[in-house]
Amino acid sequence: MDVMEWTGQVYADTPIVSAETYVEAPPARVWELVSDIHLMPELSSELREVAWLDGLTSPGTGHRFAGRSAHDALGSWETISTIVDCEAPRRFTWAVGDPGHPSSVWSFLLQAQGEGTVLEQWAQMGPGPSGLSLAIEAMPDKEQKIVFVRLREFETGMKANLAAIKGLAERRA
Incomplete structure (x- = not known):
């Protein structure tokens, strides 16, 4: 995917950005990685730590997790995310903050193609x-x-995430 071009969007537009890659591993293997919230801090330049909430230890629709992040320009912050769509091995989507009015929504989408998987990560900014x-x-x-x-920062992070997940999945496939 090429670098995102200027859109002129404002926050109220709830802009979306995405990136995708082909992974030479079956969707079930890729799913193990994208649905493992504890892997994400290892991949992210901002996310530092995650923890399941409510005594849960695995992904499922309605399950919640806490995250702690940091960014040079934005400082440090903590969030509560709720998984809003969890269909193995196809979709893993979570809303940051209030699921009805999130500050952002993030998702991994997996589609079988041949012997492998097309993996897409996307994020929506706002509306909260x-x-x-x-x-x-x-x-x-x-x-x-x-x-x-x-x-653009989201897109750069997504490309890095996808490359790391691809490497892990293909190494273990």
Whole structure:
């Protein structure tokens, strides 16, 4: 996928960005990786730590987990995420914050293709407030640029995630 182009979107547009790759491993193997929340801090440049909540230890629709993240420009923050779609080995989607009005939604989509899997990761910004909302409130005339830069960061992170998952899945396949 090419680098995301300027869209001029604002936060209220709930912009979406995605990346995908082909993994030479079956969907069940790729699913083991993308649905393992404890793997994600190892892959992410922002996510530092995760923990299941409510005594749960595995993914399922409605299950919640806590996350602790850090970013040079945005500082450190903690979130509660709720899995809103969990269909093995096809979709793993979670909403950050209030699932009815999340600050973001993240997803892995898996599709069998030949002997392998097409793996896509996507994210939607908003509609609920996030740390980015504070930057936009402080510089409303720069909202489009702030949103664009953050979407590019999401895209860069996704490409790194997908490459790491691909490497792990293909090594173990």
